[in-house]
Amino acid sequence: MKKIIHVDMDAFYVSVEIRDNPSLANKPVAVGGSRKARGVLSTCNYIAREFGVRSAMPTSVALQKCPNLILVPGRMEVYKSVSAKIREIFERYTNIIEPLSLDEAYLDVSNSQLFGGSATLIAQDICRSIYEELQLTASAGVAPIKYLAKVASDLNKPNGIYVIPPNDVDSFIDNMELKKIPGVGKVTNEKLLADNLQYGRDIKASSLEYLASRYGKLGRLLWERCSGVDDRPVMTSRERKSVGVERTFPEDIFDISVLEEILFKKLVPELERRSERHLKDRAINKLGVKVKFSDFHQTTKEFATDRIDNSILSELLSEAFSRGNGKRVRLLGVHIGLSPNKEDTEQISFEW
Template structure:
C-alpha cells in the first residue's frame, strides 16, 4: 500500500490539443472552428490531433481523415508542420528546466517532472505547476493542463481531471481515498476492452481490486494484471527517467477466453491495429508511419509459452501483420491462444526516411 511518509512531488504536464493549438495561435481566424492536423483524405491520411470543437463531432487522433470529414463536414484539416511543433516543444522544455532537470518527455506535448527538490514557490509542487502553466500561456500563448501527485500514474490521471487549461492535485494524505473510488478505466494502459472484461469480473473500481487476489488478475490479464493490482494499492515505484530512448511501440491483449483458430486471431488483430497506430502517432509524432520497416506479432499459448515472429524491410500496413499472424499461428500445434500482441521497431534517428504518409 502507498506509504504517505514518502512524499515525492511529480507533475505531469499535458498540452491542450497541442498541434491544433499551435496552428490556431499562428492563425487566430481558426479560433472557434473545428480544426485538425493530419494527412489528406485523398492520400488515406489520418489525424494526428484535433481541437475541442472538432472533438464535439466525434473526431479524434489516429482517425482516418476521410472518416473525420464525414463526421464533421466543415472540419479544417491542416498539414503537419513538425519542425514548428518541435521548436515550440523545445521552448516549453526550456520553461520546465527553470524548475528541474529531472524531466521525462513522453511526446512533444507531454512530460513528467520531478520537482521534489525544487525550492522555488516555497517548494510547493502545486504552485510550481501553476507557474509553469502561466509561463507557457504568457510566453507561448498556449494552454497546458497539469496533474500533481506523489505517484507517477496518479499525476497522469490528475492532469486529465480539469482539462483543458486546468490542474488537479492529489496530496499524499488523500492518495488512499482517491484510489479507493478510482474507476479502473482511468488507469493508464487499461483500454476499453480490458475495462469491459474487468467489469464482467465484478471489478469496476480500485477498491474492488483491493479485495481480489493477484492470481486472478495474473491469470486473466498477465503483466497488465499485475500493474492493475499494484496501482489499485497505490504502488508505483517508477522514477522519472530523464534520458529514455524508446526502441519499440506495441499493443497486446490478454483474452478473456482463449481462441483456437487463425480467423479468431484476425478478429483480434482488427481491433489491435488501430490502437497500435494511435500509440505510434502519440509516442513518435515526428516519425511518419511509412518509415517503420520492422514489424512483429506475439502470441502466448495456453501453456504460457510465448513466441514472437518479426519481419524487416516491410511496409507498415495491416496486411503485413495479417501475414505474420498466419505464419506464427503454425507454431500453436493445437494449443489455444490466450494473448495476441503487435509491435513495431522505432527506426533509428538520422536515417533517411521514405515518403511520408502525409
C-alpha cells in the first residue's frame, strides 16, 4: 500500500510578502495587478478571500469586491529561492518528490522508516519544519492514492492536515464531490450535474460503457478515480512541454494591425529569448497564438511546425481574432510546443 503526501503551501506568494513585510499582516493583500494598469492577481491571502477575491481574478473586479485590497508586485526570484529551501526540507524525508509548481509537490514516503513509517507523522513534521524554518504555513493531504492526497490537502486549509486511511477510501470517495477531482473544471462539473452526477457514489452507480460514451476519456478517468484506481507513480522528473509569453493590455485593442505589431516586436522576441535554453536539445513541434477578448472568453489557434515563423503566426492571429466576431482584445499570447526528448526525459527536473 502506497503512502502519498501532497504538500501545498498556503497562499504562497502573498504569504512570503507578508512574512517579509509584517505591516501587511491582518490586512487583505494580493500579489500582482495594479490600481493604475489592468492585469490579474497571482494570489491573495485568506482575508482577501473573505471578500470574494480569488487568484487569477482581474484586478478591477478584485478592487470592486475589496476596495481596501493592498496590491504588491510579485518577486519571482524570491519565491524560487524560498521554494528551493522547501525542496531541501522535503529531501530530508524522501527522495521521491514530484513538484507540481513552486508551492506544491507530491512525496512518496511508502518506504520511509521515519516516525515508525507513519505518513501522518511525517506530514506533520514537514509542515512543522517549514513553519519553524521559513515562517510559512503549509497544508498536507495523506492518502494511499495519489489524486486523493491532493484532494485531501485542500480540506483543512490553511495550516492543516487531512488524512484518508486505506480503510476510509471507499466511503470518502462515495461522499466526495466530483468537482474535487483534479481535471474536473467548472464546465465539466456543470455537465455532470445536469446528468445527476455529483458525488463519487453516482459514478460508481454508472457503468464504464455509459461514462465512456458520454464523456470520452474523461468518463473513463472518472470511473477509475471513483473506483479508487490511480496507479500513477510520484514522478521525480518531468519534461517541459511548451514555452510561452503573453501580455494583458492597459486598454482593449480592436485593431489587428496593432496586435500584429505587439506580437512581432514584443512577444516573439521575448519568446525566442525564453525558449533559447530549451532548444539546445529539443525541437519545436508547434506554434500557437492565444487571444482573450474583452468579455474574458479566450481562444487558441495552433499549427504544427518546427520553427517560429512570422507568416504562420500572422495567420494564426488572424484566425483567432476573427473568432471574436468584432470583440476587442484584452490579452495576446504566443507559445511554442516542444518535442519529446526520450534521452533527456529522466534528467530534466522541474524548475523549483
